[in-house]
Amino acid sequence: MTTTQTPPSDTTSTDDDFMAGELPTRRQDKLFEGITTGAGILILLTLAGVAFFLVQKSLPSLELPAESLPNAEDIGGYTWPLLFGTVYSAIIALLLATPLAIAIALFMTHYAPSKLAKTLGYVVDLLAAVPSVVYGLWGIFVLAPFFVPVYDFLADTLGWIPLFAPVVTPSGRNMASAALVIAVMILPIIASVSKEVFLQTPRLHEEAAMALGATRWEVIKTAVLPHGRSGVIGGAMLGLGRALGETMAIALVLSPTPGLIGFAVFTAQNPSTIAANIALSFPNFGGQERSALFATGLVLFVATFVVNYIARRIAGESTGY
């Protein structure tokens, strides 16, 4: 209404003036909206804070004396092998997990009876709920020793490929085991996103394929997979983002060699990853060297940010995920 001056006692007046009774309500509404908006802005401030402290704490690393970092001349030489290890382990894990995750999603949407599928979805969720430190322990004591004979076999028969070069480390604590553990951890993410897109396949497309006499696999090949492709790629990228940042499982399973860049996955010499290196080095480093860890953390933050951004762009096109 018009800007009429309301008396200061408007809150006490009851029914003599309709407008006066409405104003405090409006003010309460504005106040509540302000509070919720403020909470939203807090998100902005938190992220700005994360970026600010990472940058501020990593600035001293640019002026670190040459011999203060292990196996590196400067911060660039320190970060590069770690970034390599991070990306390398994540990509191997992704290559292992994605086909399996697609198969799981297909099983839950198109093969299992719908009641069973619900329970199975719960099992996959549980896989995502196990803490990474428990995965790490399991990786060292169960997964790595279990796969050592497999590594031996591959190194014996395919050892001429640089990837499978011998000598296999007897403990199994190598890049292959680390990638396997991460693959298990990112499996549920890729599977659940894929499941969502497979469920959204237009019913008519599937029925049309069936009406033409297609087998179940032909329905999937011609209707489900083409529809779900971008969603699956988006889910895989989300899994990649998680794999890049995985810390404790790698810190436990992988036995790292500082400063190394190498592609062999079975040997005892493995490149470390940014996240695992921070976890392993942080307690031992003094304030000055810690700035180098903050610098690597900043690189990791930016890398996961870019990957997640692309993932949501791709997945969002098909699912609005």
Add this chain to the structure above:
Amino acid sequence: MQKSTPGASLETNKLSPLQLGGIVAVALLIAIAVSLPVPGTNVTMVVLLAGVIAVVATYVISRRVEGRRHAQDRIVTGLVTASFVVATLPLISLIYTTVSRGTNRLDMEFLTGTMRNVVGEGGGVSQAILGTLIITGIATVISVPIGILVAIYLVEYGRGQSLAKGISWLVDVMTGIPSIVTGLFAVGLFTAIFDPGYRSGFAGSIALSVLMIPVVVRTVEEMLRLVPMKLREASYGLGVPRWRTILKIVLPTALPGIVTGVILAIARVVGETAPLLLATGLSDEVNLNPFDGRMASLPLFIYNSYITPGVTVQASYDRGWSAALLLLILVGVLFGLARLLSAALTPKGLK
């Protein structure tokens, strides 16, 4: 006899489940027969071999009886089912290992004692249990109100606004932050305020909150969007102001989903190790003050019992496994609770 009609050929040229079962059984027998003389075989190898034989045999037989397309279909069915079984093996193996190794030390001393002055065997984790409850509790108290308020803003007030779009995008960014980076953030924040060696349970809670808030926002947002617009309009129609409509109508309607989402968010962060390693550290004795000094937590206790096992390595590993079992039970209970509550709180009509 007349030529068989196409319909009849479809009926007859099909493998029955019994025949398929027979193929699998024969494959298993062959696999056992082949691998028995080889030294060092284990069950997994036999099952794997039997699987390969069964898939190949099904393909060959199906191709002769049913034709190429159906043979392909059978192969894919086999592979998809096998993939699912393979994917559940890690979970089964992990639970089995944790339970069988974790029960070694799950006694009263373990549950009630601390690690104070414990050098070799013995010792307990009551300090870590309390620490985990305090740190996660504070993180929940911080994250839930903020998360719900942000979700209300995004759904009720911000629709279509560019600020809301921006914040929604930032929540996505926040979801992807690696846990170790939130630890670095907490260290940066608290060492800027206090001394460079500052560590506390509260710093850990802040790091966990950064991980937890986006999860809460996303689940609450989804639940609020499910509340029918008619309920809001009916409330407005009765002259109820917007903020009261949200608090009295929208939130209670969405409550079951919100409670479930919050519990699942707690389950997600309760096992986080990396942020606590940087921001909180570990303590051997009970510390109930989250603002003063290091504090123990179950995940970090597990990590530490492997990384620095001390003089009696096996005793330390046993403690680690038992703590891992406790943590798994905790996560499992939270998961079960979330399911039960979502079933119990859902209004009858919506079930």
